[in-house]
Amino acid sequence: VPMMQSSQGAINLLEDKNWVTVLAMQLWYSKPPTYTIADALNAYNMGYSAEECYAETRKPSYKHALATETKPVYDLRYDLLQLYYKRTHCLEDTLNQITHTSDPMDFRLSWLLLQTISALGYRHCS
DSSP: OOEEEETTEEEETTTTOOHHHHHHHIIIIISOTTOOHHHHHHHHHHHHHSSSOOSOOOOOTTSOOOOOSSSOOOOHHHHHHHHHHOTTSOHHHHHOGGGTOSOTTOOHHHHHHHHHHHHTTOOOOO
């Protein structure tokens, strides 16, 4: 339970924690052992979009990501977790270099991920 009530008001146990820490703490401490990654991601998404937001946004770790006008930019690790449990997750979003570097011309990791993901049988990249 990330939000606890006290006589002084609500206490956010996950305040100032990055999204990876929040997700890990949900998996390890606040959910049953049978909880899957998909369940944890859904719980994190609900916590992020709840009225009393207790989770930090899924920004890339370098913190200088510029959101595009049509879609927000998420951390590469978040996109990979989404792809793990939902095979139809958009590969274009996952392979976008802005998810892991501030250099818009650095395609090295994106290329390596494309090769790895293709070898694993993901073929829905246009």
